[in-house]
Amino acid sequence: MKRLPACAAVPLRLWALLAAGPVLFLLFIVGASVFFNAQGVAPGLIGQKVSGLVTEALVTVLVCLGLLLALHGAQVRAAWSGRALEKAGSSAVVGALVGVVLAIAYIHWLAPLLGVLQRDVGDFVPPGSVLPTVSSQIGLFFVANVVLAPLVEETLYRGVALPVLAARFGWARAVAITCLFFGALHWAGGVWYMLLTGLVAGGLFAGLFCWRRSVVAPLAAHLALNAVEFAHALQLRGGL
Template structure:
């Protein structure tokens, strides 16, 4: 891989956490302006409540970056894994991905979330239990970001373009580890333990599906199933 392509690869993998920070700063400036002369102490909460809208903006921004990068490198969607291999059937790949996605979702909500909160109570840079509260602040934009956009955009970047490029330059274990790391820090706003949880519990299985099935469809189905159940659980939780 030449230096220019290598630079685009690393930037694409780093874009999400960096742009998430930019959006938080912009939201802080905006709410600081609109609350000028009122209650400045309300700004952090307003920024947190705007998280779902920030996620929509982030996903669209990332998709545009990916499309521009692919155009520069002459890549098609098939080139980054959006295609079936010989003998594969679409319904089977979706099922192969959806089943572990459902398992991960159930494991996350009923087993891992209490552990996550306990670890955050010991130490973290975000308040314990703040992740789901922030995500559920505005359900419609959250559902758009989490169900309609994130599975396609994030799988195209991390298991598609990113992992394809990494496999061309590193051994398979190293490429998977690097992709898991970047996928984890994409979720840095959820705190240190959330980064670890997402990377290990979702990033590794998604990457495994990508390299074993040799397509992005299976990990996309897993990601979609996970996020769909996540959205449903959040809606149920808020309504209770």
């Protein structure tokens, strides 16, 4: 991968944008906990009620990140113009195929592995609770996971952040940094889910960007992955 021209430093506001997702999610959880406590909800039930709002938290955080991206208009336009769109069709096909393969691997192998790690090694979320929790409100889950997440997250982590970080640190370190922040965004799913998302999904999406030099490929992969995951969640609920 050709190294971009070096820049003096990564803008502070980009670091702030990368950290915004996990912080916003934490603020939502803390705010919801304080609200339920103020409403007189029994302490033992607060966690259960907050867990029921995870899907709302996802939508809120993604909308906020989308609005914050508007402050980086030049970088967003660069991510979605020029070379990024030259081979959009082939990049979309390649990305979608990778996303479907990843989705199949997740459903049949990675999700069971996640459950084993949560049960046998330990985690701060119950084993096997991630998908049932986030898909408890299937309509909002579709909005968050299929409509918002691929567009907002790929624009941020791969389209905007990765080229800027690569210009400062080189592509390998830039990929590692974006995987770290991408995983951290999913911290509410537990330690192992965060690592799985950051390393496997984040690594593949970043690799697609580096290979195709286009945000279209990781977007298509992310969209395909989440669409299959949504269909799987719907099937588990008896909707398919």
